[in-house]
Amino acid sequence: MKRFALSALVTAMTVAGAAQAGVTDKDILNDQMSTGDVLTNGMGLRAQRYSPMDKINTKTVKDMRPVWAFSFGGEKQRGQESQPMVKDGVMYVTASYSRVFAVDTKTGDELWEYNARLPDGIMPCCDVINRGVALYDDLVIFGTLDAKLVALNNKTGKVVWKKTVEDYKAGYSITAAPIVVKGKVITGVSGGEFGIVGKVEAYDAKTGKLAWTRPTVEGHMGYIWKDGKKMENGISGGEAGKTWPGDLWKSGGAATWLGGTYDPDVDLLFFGTGNPAPWNSHLRPGDNLFSSSRLGIDPDTGKIAWHFQTTPHDGWDYDGVNELISFDYKANGKTVKAAATADRNGFMYVLNRENGDFIRGFPFVDKISWAKGLDAKTGRPIYDDANRPGNPADSKDGKKGKSVLAIPSFLGGKNWMPMAYSQDTELFYVPSNEWSMDIWNEPTAYKKGAAYLGAGFTIKALKDEYIGVLRAMDPKTGKEVWRFNNYAPLWGGVLATKGNLVFFGTPEGYLRGLNAKTGEVEYEFNTGSGIVGSPITWEENGEQFLSVVSGWGGAVPLWGGEVAKRVKHLNQGGTVWTFKLPK
Numbered sequence: 001m002k003r004f005a006l007s008a009l010v011t012a013m014t015v016a017g018a019a020q021a022g023v024t025d026k027d028i029l030n031d032q033m034s035t036g037d038v039l040t041n042g043m044g045l046r047a048q049r050y051s052p053m054d055k056i057n058t059k060t061v062k063d064m065r066p067v068w069a070f071s072f073g074g075e076k077q078r079g080q081e082s083q084p085m086v087k088d089g090v091m092y093v094t095a096s097y098s099r100v101f102a103v104d105t106k107t108g109d110e111l112w113e114y115n116a117r118l119p120d121g122i123m124p125c126c127d128v129i130n131r132g133v134a135l136y137d138d139l140v141i142f143g144t145l146d147a148k149l150v151a152l153n154n155k156t157g158k159v160v161w162k163k164t165v166e167d168y169k170a171g172y173s174i175t176a177a178p179i180v181v182k183g184k185v186i187t188g189v190s191g192g193e194f195g196i197v198g199k200v201e202a203y204d205a206k207t208g209k210l211a212w213t214r215p216t217v218e219g220h221m222g223y224i225w226k227d228g229k230k231m232e233n234g235i236s237g238g239e240a241g242k243t244w245p246g247d248l249w250k251s252g253g254a255a256t257w258l259g260g261t262y263d264p265d266v267d268l269l270f271f272g273t274g275n276p277a278p279w280n281s282h283l284r285p286g287d288n289l290f291s292s293s294r295l296g297i298d299p300d301t302g303k304i305a306w307h308f309q310t311t312p313h314d315g316w317d318y319d320g321v322n323e324l325i326s327f328d329y330k331a332n333g334k335t336v337k338a339a340a341t342a343d344r345n346g347f348m349y350v351l352n353r354e355n356g357d358f359i360r361g362f363p364f365v366d367k368i369s370w371a372k373g374l375d376a377k378t379g380r381p382i383y384d385d386a387n388r389p390g391n392p393a394d395s396k397d398g399k400k401g402k403s404v405l406a407i408p409s410f411l412g413g414k415n416w417m418p419m420a421y422s423q424d425t426e427l428f429y430v431p432s433n434e435w436s437m438d439i440w441n442e443p444t445a446y447k448k449g450a451a452y453l454g455a456g457f458t459i460k461a462l463k464d465e466y467i468g469v470l471r472a473m474d475p476k477t478g479k480e481v482w483r484f485n486n487y488a489p490l491w492g493g494v495l496a497t498k499g500n501l502v503f504f505g506t507p508e509g510y511l512r513g514l515n516a517k518t519g520e521v522e523y524e525f526n527t528g529s530g531i532v533g534s535p536i537t538w539e540e541n542g543e544q545f546l547s548v549v550s551g552w553g554g555a556v557p558l559w560g561g562e563v564a565k566r567v568k569h570l571n572q573g574g575t576v577w578t579f580k581l582p583k
């Protein structure tokens with residue numbers, strides 16, 4: 001025991017003593033191509049989750065073996081949705097209940113651990129998860145379930161600065177990984193199920209000083225801080241409540257709960273926004289901007305440069321937060337600066353990332369019931385009014401509106417779990433689910449810190465054999481090139497590599513590597529608990545490593561109705577697994 005502790009200490013000293021430079025803006029911009037580290041959530045600010053490494057490939061992957069496994073320990077398990085980061089031989093990974101660990105990448109030894117002291121009254125809607133840290137200079141920055149940003153020293157795990165982003169008692173929390181763009185740490189907030197007001201904020205990454213704030217519900221004022229002075233930064237959208245009735249915009253939701261991406265080409269942040277609050281759409285006629293949308297935001301000022309709303313007047317909690325991923329393609333001899341997103345509502349969209357213009361949209365799930373299709377010019381859904389959950393006011397006692405069967409369920413054709421884009425195959429690898437829900441509306445009123453839905457629901461599988469489908473989608477044609485069906489719903493991220501491989505995990509515990517061109521299974525390993533995290537890969541001393549966090553949980557067992565029964569035999573956990581090829 002003593003010897004073990006000593007060796008851990010020596011390792012820690014070696015790591016601390018090694019030549020270490022702080023993470024710079026340039027390092028962050030170059031992260032996708034620099035194979036020796038992982039400095040951004042998404043394996044690059046564009047979040048393509050593509051690695052140019054190919055030592056682990058369709059020929060060699062069968063020999064890939066775990067080299068160490070690190071347990072988060074304690075009684076606190078639940079969902080582990082983190083993506084690890086790697087810098088100078090140290091892995092920085094978050095765990096449930098707002099914990100951060102620094103781990104030696106050679107041995108799996110713990111270097112330090114940070115536990116946020118969470119108050120009793122936190123209100124996470126969808127499990128006590130965290131999706132990862134941001135790295136900047138010598139800081140490790142992350143968001144907590146009580147809606148704070150915390151910056152830790154990367155060698156000691158000690159707090160350098162801490163900021164309250166919002167009031168957790170009003171339902172705010174943070175679960176997404178922040179990103180750092182031009183020296184500013186950018187974060188969103190969760191809480192759309194509690195009638196919060198969504199926003200995106202930028203803080204000086206070194207000091208934690210607030211730089212700008214941009215509310216994402218139309219009518220709210222934004223602010224920018226210059227030389228210590230708070231100045232108005234313009235009203236989000238046009239007039240207050242233009243697309244909202246009465247005062248409902250004051251508790252309008254549109255939570256930016258998944259964080260964002262950044263594209264240096266067009267110098268814009270891309271953030272998605274969640275459902276308008278409450279879920280009962282009959283209480284809020286109008287488009288309810290900027291809910292269920294993607295936003296292009298100026299990283300220097302917080303100005304909304306463009307918006308694209310996927311589900312105007314959302315009545316199903318389809319949200320619109322899913323990641324928007326930049327990619328270029330050639331059409332008529334010209335390069336199109338595009339970006340794609342696979343929405344909870346079952347449609348995948350390709351947008352012009354310079355101005356948010358709709359290029360094309362197509363279903364990526366087998367069945368969609370709530371809309372007849374998309375307007376070919378604007379991308380606006382063509383609603384089927386018979387399939388919108390009914391107004392409780394039309395019922396005899398005014399207590400329950402007409403129930404409808406909606407496909408997909410509100411957990412989405414795709415939820416938070418990030419897709420990957422391969423620069424080799426030019427395909428998106430989309431973790432998706434086939435499920436439906438009975439949904440009905442009920443009366444509700446806003447009350448600070450209380451659930452604000454005005455809806456009830458039961459989620460059901462569409463098929464006995466599977467719910468999860470990993471799909472290879474061609475963004476130029478909208479065609480599904482291949483698919484891999486999985487019994488349990490998929491809830492973890494995807495990684496594509498130049499080795500012609502696509503890695504992802506399943507709730508049954510498997511880390512799988514599929515052939516990127518054909519979908520054939522080339523690798524599988526059971527990690528002992530469900531995977532709802534996102535795999536990464538990097539290299540050290542000429543060897544390619546791959547890591548993934550295992551630990552079943554997240555929204556499915558909490559919100560999944562009939563589906564929750566189907567996965568209740570799955571065991572919780574909390575372990576980082578790291579793999580490589582034999583020497």
Ligand code: CA
Nearest residue numbers: 031034037038
């Ligand atoms: Ca890198």
Ligand code: CA
Nearest residue numbers: 192274275319
């Ligand atoms: Ca929501």
